[in-house]
Amino acid sequence: MSSVRSLRRPAAGCLETLLAGQPHLRASPLAWINALRAQALGRLDVLKLPTLRDEEWRFTDLSPLTRQSFQSVCSATGLRAADIEPFHIEEATTRLVFVDGVFAPKLSSTLTDGGVMLANLSAADAAQAAAIEPHLGRHAVFGDNVFAALNTSLLQDAAVIMVPRHVTLAAPVHLLFVATQAEVASHPRCVLVAEPGSSMTLIEDYVALQDGAYFINPVTEIAVADQAQVKHIRVQRDSAKAVHIANCAVSAGRSSTYQSVSVALGAQISRYNLSVLLAEGAECVVDGLALIADSQLADTHTSIDHAQPSGVSRQLHKCIVGGSAHAVFNGKVMVRPGAQRTDSNQSSRNLLLTGKAQVDAKPQLEIFADDVKCAHGATIGQIDDDAVFYLKSRGLSDSVARNLLTYAFGAEIIDRIPVASLKHQLEMTMLKQTGSRP
Amino acid sequence: MIDQDSKTLLEVRGLRATVNGVEILKGLDFTVKSGEVHAIMGPNGSGKSTFAKVLAGHTAYEVTAGSVLFEGKNLLDLAPEERARAGVFLAFQYPIEIPGVANSQFLRLAYNTVQAQRGHEELDPLEFDDFVREKMKLLDMNPDFLGRSVNEGFSGGEKKRNEILQMALLDPHLAILDETDSGLDIDALRIVSQGVNQLANKDKAIVLVTHYQRLLDYIVPDFVHVMEAGRIVKTGDKSLALELEQRGYDWVAAERQAPRAAAVVA
Numbered sequence: 001m002s003s004v005r006s007l008r009r010p011a012a013g014c015l016e017t018l019l020a021g022q023p024h025l026r027a028s029p030l031a032w033i034n035a036l037r038a039q040a041l042g043r044l045d046v047l048k049l050p051t052l053r054d055e056e057w058r059f060t061d062l063s064p065l066t067r068q069s070f071q072s073v074c075s076a077t078g079l080r081a082a083d084i085e086p087f088h089i090e091e092a093t094t095r096l097v098f099v100d101g102v103f104a105p106k107l108s109s110t111l112t113d114g115g116v117m118l119a120n121l122s123a124a125d126a127a128q129a130a131a132i133e134p135h136l137g138r139h140a141v142f143g144d145n146v147f148a149a150l151n152t153s154l155l156q157d158a159a160v161i162m163v164p165r166h167v168t169l170a171a172p173v174h175l176l177f178v179a180t181q182a183e184v185a186s187h188p189r190c191v192l193v194a195e196p197g198s199s200m201t202l203i204e205d206y207v208a209l210q211d212g213a214y215f216i217n218p219v220t221e222i223a224v225a226d227q228a229q230v231k232h233i234r235v236q237r238d239s240a241k242a243v244h245i246a247n248c249a250v251s252a253g254r255s256s257t258y259q260s261v262s263v264a265l266g267a268q269i270s271r272y273n274l275s276v277l278l279a280e281g282a283e284c285v286v287d288g289l290a291l292i293a294d295s296q297l298a299d300t301h302t303s304i305d306h307a308q309p310s311g312v313s314r315q316l317h318k319c320i321v322g323g324s325a326h327a328v329f330n331g332k333v334m335v336r337p338g339a340q341r342t343d344s345n346q347s348s349r350n351l352l353l354t355g356k357a358q359v360d361a362k363p364q365l366e367i368f369a370d371d372v373k374c375a376h377g378a379t380i381g382q383i384d385d386d387a388v389f390y391l392k393s394r395g396l397s398d399s400v401a402r403n404l405l406t407y408a409f410g411a412e413i414i415d416r417i418p419v420a421s422l423k424h425q426l427e428m429t430m431l432k433q434t435g436s437r438p
Numbered sequence: 439m440i441d442q443d444s445k446t447l448l449e450v451r452g453l454r455a456t457v458n459g460v461e462i463l464k465g466l467d468f469t470v471k472s473g474e475v476h477a478i479m480g481p482n483g484s485g486k487s488t489f490a491k492v493l494a495g496h497t498a499y500e501v502t503a504g505s506v507l508f509e510g511k512n513l514l515d516l517a518p519e520e521r522a523r524a525g526v527f528l529a530f531q532y533p534i535e536i537p538g539v540a541n542s543q544f545l546r547l548a549y550n551t552v553q554a555q556r557g558h559e560e561l562d563p564l565e566f567d568d569f570v571r572e573k574m575k576l577l578d579m580n581p582d583f584l585g586r587s588v589n590e591g592f593s594g595g596e597k598k599r600n601e602i603l604q605m606a607l608l609d610p611h612l613a614i615l616d617e618t619d620s621g622l623d624i625d626a627l628r629i630v631s632q633g634v635n636q637l638a639n640k641d642k643a644i645v646l647v648t649h650y651q652r653l654l655d656y657i658v659p660d661f662v663h664v665m666e667a668g669r670i671v672k673t674g675d676k677s678l679a680l681e682l683e684q685r686g687y688d689w690v691a692a693e694r695q696a697p698r699a700a701a702v703v704a
Contacts, residue, residue, distance in 0.1 A: 385497070390534040392518040393494050393527075394548035394604060395555065401519075404547070408538030408587075415538070 014049060014066040015150070018185055018215075021072040022153055030129050033121075033155060036137045040152035047146040059328045059360050060271055060299045065243050070185035070215040072154065073100045079209075081107055084178055087207050090421045092174035096159045099178050101186025101216075103157040121158035121189070132160055136191050139221040139249040145273075148247045151187040151219040158189035163198040163228070172201035172233075172419050179239060182212025190220040194228040196253070201231040201418060208239035208266070218246045226253040226279075231260070233417055235426065238266035240294070247273045252282040254308075261417050263426060264290040264298045265433070275303040278311035286315045289413035290329075291433055293322035293353075303332045304346075306339040306369075315346040320410050320434075321357035332364040333376065340371040348378040351409050406434040440660050444471040446507075447612050447643050448493075453504035454668075455492050462488040464668035465504070470612065473640040477654055477679060478647045480665035481687045486647045487531055489665070490616040494528035495521050508612065523555040527610035529601040531617040531647075535589040541600070542584040545570055549607045573606045577633045594621030602633045613637075614645045619653040631656030651683035664690050 022041065028034050049066065050057035079099050084107060088095070097107035124132060136158070142148035159175050177188050192202055204220060216238065224230045230250075238244050244267040252258045256279070264270050276284050290298035304313045319327035327350065335342045350359040363376040383405050391401035410430050417423040448470040455463040462485045470476055478486050492499050493506065495518035506513040513521060536544065542563075549570075550560040561569060571581055577599045589597050598618050605613050615634070619627055634657055638644055646657060654662070654676060662678040663670045664687065672678070672690050682690075 384534075387534050387536055389494075389496055389518060390530065390536075391544075391548075393522055393530075394544075394608065395519050395522040395551040396547060397519050397551075398517070400547070400551075404539060404544075405536065408536055411538035 014069075015044060015146075017069045017071070018150060019044065019153065025154065025156060030133075032133055033136075037153050037155055040137075040142050040149045040155075043142055043149040044146065044153060047144070047149055049146060056301065056330075059326065060269065060297060062243075062269070064269060065215060068183065068213055068215075070183055073102060073181065073184050073186065079104065079107060079178065079180060083209060084176065087176055087178070087205065089172070089174050089203060089205075089419060089425075091172055091419050092203060093171045095174040095176060097176045097178065098157065098159070098186075098188055100181050100184050100214075101157070101177070101188055103159075121156075121160055124160065128160070128162075131162060131193070132191060135193050135221055135223050137221075139223060139251050140219045140247050141249070145247060147217050147245045148219050151189060151217050151247075154187045155189060158191060160191050161200070161202065162193045163195060163200045165195045166197040167195075168198065169200035172203050172231075174203045174205060177204075177206045177216070177218070179206075179208040179214050179216065179242065180210060182210060182214055185215040185217065188216065188218040190218070192220070192222045192230065194222075194224050194230050194256075196225040197227045198225070199229040202233070203419065203422065204232070204234045206236045206238050206244065206266070208237070208242065211239045211241065213241035213243070213268070214239070215243045216245075220246070220248040222248070222250040222258070224250065224252045224256040224258050224282075227255050228253065229257040229259075231418055232258065233419060233422065234260065234262040234272075235422070236262070236264045236266055236270055236272070237429070238270070240266065240268060240296070242267040242270075244270040246271065248275070250274070250276040250284070252276060252278050252284060254279045255281040257283045259285040259418075260287065261413060262288045262300070263413070264288070264292070264300070265429065267296065267298070269297045269299075271299040271301070273301045273303075275305065276313070277305045277307055278313065280308040281310045282308075283312040284314070286313070287413050287416050288317040289410050290319045290321075290327050291410055291430060292320070292325040292327060293433070294325060295323065296325045297328070298325075299328035299330075301328075301330045301332075303334065304344070306333070306335045306342040306344065308336075309339050310341045311339065311343070313342075313344045313346070316413065317348045318410065318413055319350045319359050319361075320353065320406060321350065321359055322353040324354070324356040324358075326358045327360075329359070329361045329378075330364070331362070331376075332366070333374065335365075335367040335369050335372055335374065337368040339369045342369060342372040342374065344372070344374040344376075346376040349409075350378070350380040351406065352380065352382055353406065403434045407431060410434070441471070441473045441640060444473045444640070446470070447472050447509060449505075449507040451505045453489075453492070453506060454502045455488060455499045456502055457488065457499050461502070462499070462668055463492065466665075466669050468663070468670055470643045470645060472611070472643055474661065475638065475644045475657060475659045476646065477659040477662045478645065478665055478670075479649065479662060479679065479682055484665040485668040486665050487616055490528055490531075490614045490645075490647050493521075493526065493614055494518060519551075522608065522610075523552050525611035527605050527608055527613045529598070529605055529613065529615040529618050531620065533589050533597040533601055535587070535592075537587045537590045539588050540584070541586055541588050542567070542570070544588045545584075545604065545607060548604065552608050570603075570607065573603060576606065576636055577603055578629045579603060595623065595626040598622055598626070598630055599633075602630050606633065606637055609637075611641065612643050612645070614647065616647045617649065618646070619648055619650060627653065628656060651679045654679045666691060
């Protein structure tokens with residue numbers, strides 16, 4: 001099959017390389033997974049890697065991705081527990097570790113808590129598989145999304161978390177994706193299903209133990225059923241040469257709550273597409289921070305879809321851009337016909353630390369209902385001179401004053417992380433990053 | 439407190455300063471000795487707040503002529519932070535809100551920076567907490583203010599108390615209070631004034647920039663100066679403030695012009 005495709009599309013070298021391992025994938029015992037893979041593969045015959053000519057990608061140049069060749073890994077490196085200890089989050093008793101995209105059971109701790117099922121996809125039994133089927137590949141649609149299609153076509157391991165009805169998971173679940181090898185491509189997959197009335201906190205965490213170039217292409221699907229509550233913290237601290245293209249699709253049921261904080265610190269190029277679909281009376285809080293320097297690019301595209309009445313959405317996205325880095329924020333809020341009494345507020349705030357730093361912020365509001373309360377806005381600025389003077393008049397040096405104000409700007413988002421030790425960890429990282437700026 | 443043995447803390451001669459090319463200070467002379475309390479009054483736009491900010495080193499103001507000596511050093515050569523470390527303190531008329539920075543963190547950073555500069559021991563967070571709570575008692579401040587972001591959501595009076603708290607921590611030789619009384623109710627005014635009075639001693643000096651005589655009921659000045667059009671045009675004792683309260687500022691200007699008019703007639 002792959003040879004046929006390569007004849008038909010000689011130009012698609014990068015996708016070809018990324019798909020090289022596809023024909024050798026072990027067939028899943030679950031027929032529907034094989035069907036899903038094939039369907040995604042079919043889309044890849046048609047879809048192309050986006051270029052700057054695509055409106056949704058006009059600021060994000062993916063040519064570095066096409067210039068390098070990334071291979072898939074089949075086996076995990078000999079990582080020891082001590083190697084990942086610095087990344088442990090003490091509150092999270094449940095931790096699923098993926099090394100270069102491959103599930104590492106020995107490094108994971110899958111303590112179940114309150115009857116919650118946590119399973120690796122390949123280890124799911126028939127009942128579990130039946131519960132996963134309505135969700136996997138159903139929220140993160142890949143028809144027009146080449147990266148979601150790529151991820152799905154190579155679907156093998158996945159983190160699956162299911163929280164049964166009315167169960168509250170006290171401790172957060174930590175998904176840790178560790179990059180240990182350069183020139184490697186990985187396609188992590190996560191499915192979270194929070195059944196009606198349940199409640200849990202998910203930490204999705206991308207880290208590196210090396211500083212080479214690699215490509216990581218995660219897809220996360222989150223189904224928040226009626227009256228369920230999900231808190232989702234996403235931390236992208238990949239190596240400085242990584243290319244990180246992520247898709248996350250959230251479906252929030254009636255009167256459910258989805259709260260997310262995403263923090264982008266690493267990667268040469270990162271892109272995060274988050275789409276949230278809100279049912280009647282559902283509420284979402286979507287906050288984000290990109291803290292980048294040097295020649296990094298961090299692109300966040302969010303879409304909040306008020307498909308039904310009485311939904312509430314709140315979004316605060318901040319970018320702190322140093323060096324000659326480039327941050328992109330595109331936030332779409334859609335209020336569908338009939339989604340009356342929608343209450344939406346979106347704010348994009350951006351801090352440029354140097355003359356060469358760049359930000360493109362585009363809040364977009366599309367309203368097709370008449371009884372709604374919607375606000376949005378964007379600001380781009382530098383550190384306030386009066387605030388610098390105030391701090392200096394109390395003895396702080398110019399650089400300490402500026403670093404403190406930069407830190408404070410980002411701290412507003414970090415403060416919203418509901419896991420104390422992770423919050424502290426990121427505060428320390430941020431102190432270090434804002435402190436080393438010229 | 440006027441003391442014959444006191445030393446000169448601040449000596450300003452012929453100070454001229456501009457903001458955005460407009461001259462605000464037009465040849466100002468002003469001398470402060472240790473132990474003294476000075477009040478600077480004057481109509482709106484006379485340059486009082488500009489003078490306070492120039493002394494603290496605000497970069498929006500350009501000094502075009504004159505000299506400022508602080509304890510014998512050229513103050514104008516120093517960056518704002520160096521002035522603070524040397525012992526000059528400005529309590530802001532409009533304290534800046536800094537969301538995201540805990541007040542306790544800010545206060546400790548400022549305190550330790552100044553302490554280190556003066557060769558004194560720095561305090562760790564626990565030691566500092568005890569220390570700052572003691573100082574807060576003087577100002578009748580709720581310890582909750584330590585955990586909140588600097589000045590964020592503080593009322594006008596709370597912001598002013600926070601300024602005086604910073605002054606108490608940094609222990610300056612020269613404190614300039616820019617309209618610290620504005621926006622304070624009588625109780626807050628009394629508490630802030632008590633705080634200032636407790637910090638005053640023979641080695642320090644206080645300069646109050648104010649519109650109202652009522653502050654001077656609580657912090658009694660040794661000298662009252664009237665500023666007009668960028669200069670100090672009249673200096674008296676505390677009775678001058680009462681006279682200004684009753685008669686306004688116009689008579690000061692009239693009195694200055696009268697001898698000149700007489701000279702023309704002659």
